[in-house]
Amino acid sequence: MDNASRTMVVIPTYNEAANVGPLIDRIFELVPDVRVMVVDDNSPDGTGSIVAGLSKRDKRVKLFSRKGKEGLGKAYIAAFEAILKDQSVGSVLMMDADFSHDPEYIPPMLARGLEASLVVGSRYVSQGRTEGWELWRRALSRWGNRYARLVTGLPIRDCTGGFNLISLDLLRKIDLKAIDMSGYAFIIELKYLLFRAGASVAEVPIVFRNRREGESKISGHIVSEGVIAPWKMRLKK
Numbered sequence: 001m002d003n004a005s006r007t008m009v010v011i012p013t014y015n016e017a018a019n020v021g022p023l024i025d026r027i028f029e030l031v032p033d034v035r036v037m038v039v040d041d042n043s044p045d046g047t048g049s050i051v052a053g054l055s056k057r058d059k060r061v062k063l064f065s066r067k068g069k070e071g072l073g074k075a076y077i078a079a080f081e082a083i084l085k086d087q088s089v090g091s092v093l094m095m096d097a098d099f100s101h102d103p104e105y106i107p108p109m110l111a112r113g114l115e116a117s118l119v120v121g122s123r124y125v126s127q128g129r130t131e132g133w134e135l136w137r138r139a140l141s142r143w144g145n146r147y148a149r150l151v152t153g154l155p156i157r158d159c160t161g162g163f164n165l166i167s168l169d170l171l172r173k174i175d176l177k178a179i180d181m182s183g184y185a186f187i188i189e190l191k192y193l194l195f196r197a198g199a200s201v202a203e204v205p206i207v208f209r210n211r212r213e214g215e216s217k218i219s220g221h222i223v224s225e226g227v228i229a230p231w232k233m234r235l236k237k
Contacts, residue, residue, distance in 0.1 A: 003110045004033040006090030007165070008083050011038050012075040016097040017045040024054060024061060027103045031110065034093070037062045039079045041069040072162075073186030077176050084172060092171065094164045095121075101163040105206045109165045116202035117170040118194050120156055121163030125203045128158070132210030148188050151230035154195055157203055160184040166194065173197035185229035192233050 009027060013020055024036055040048040040063065048065055055061040064079055076094065083089050091113055095101040105121050112119045122128050124145060130138060141160065148159040164187075174193040181189045195201065 002033065003091070003113055004031050006088065007031075007034045007093055007110060007113075008086075008089045008091075009034050009036045009093045009095060009106075010076065010079045010083070011036065011095055011097045012072055012079075013038055013040045013043060013047045013051075013097045014069055015043045015045045015047060017043070017047045017050055019098050020047055021050055021054065023097060023099060023103070024051075027106065028058075028060065030103050031106050034106070035060045035062065035089075037064055037079055037083070038097075039064045039066065039075045041066045041075060071182035071186075073179060073182040076186065076190075077179060080171060080176055084168060089168060091165055091167050094162055094166070096162055100208055100210065102206065102209065105163070105204060109163075109204050112202040112204055113165045113167070116200045117167040118191070118199040118201045119165040120158055120191075120201065120203045121161060121206040122156075122158035122203035123161060123206060123208045124157040125205050128203075128205035128207070130208045144184070148230050152188070152192050152233055154188075154192060156191055156195070156201060159188050159191060161206075161208070162187050163206060163208075164191075170194055170197060170199055181229050181232075188229055189233055 020038060027034065027036060038051040040051060042048065042065070048063060051061065051063040055063050064082065066075065066078065080092065083092055093106065093109065101121060109119045109121060123130050145157065145159050148154065174197050179186065179189050
């Protein structure tokens with residue numbers, strides 16, 4: 001069984017009806033052997049219904065329905081807890097639903113996953129970059145990553161990026177219930193815990209593009225939590 005056939009792609013969604021179908025189609029064009037789990041927080045635009053229809057036609061697609069919007073962190077944790085019970089899965093790949101994470105990077109990430117237990121799709125290594133962002137957002141992201149590395153000691157250039165491949169053997173070594181962050185802060189804490197659990201890390205350069213459809217989920221709360229989160233991680237026992 002190869003790396004792709006043992007990988008579950010996890011995609012959290014809230015109001016991504018315009019993106020989710022084309023994204024799943026593109027993933028399977030590039031890596032037909034992966035499976036896809038969409039974690040939908042009861043999207044009022046019918047995202048869950050679209051995925052439910054896809055899952056009836058394609059056994060590689062699974063819908064994980066949640067009762068309401070509780071944030072990125074809780075959506076991923078619920079999915080991880082379910083996937084960890086499936087002995088046929090060897091790794092999970094986290095990605096956004098809005099095409100900002102291009103599926104074309106999945107094959108090289110899977111290839112690096114043969115050697116590393118944590119593979120980060122990175123905007124901040126050589127040949128990685130962002131496209132379509134305003135100057136303030138580029139500055140915020142770069143500053144946030146430098147700040148997180150400085151406080152936590154993480155040897156990862158892209159601490160806040162949500163495009164990540166994680167070995168389930170590594171994921172089993174951390175206490176998911178101990179994570180209490182959401183948004184970008186959740187991503188930082190997850191990487192911090194995985195690194196402390198002994199992750200071997202590789203970063204694959206990606207071009208992060210602005211979402212195709214819908215509205216950005218960034219908010220003032222997400223930004224402020226990202227400032228506090230690295231210190232909370234350092235202070236936890």
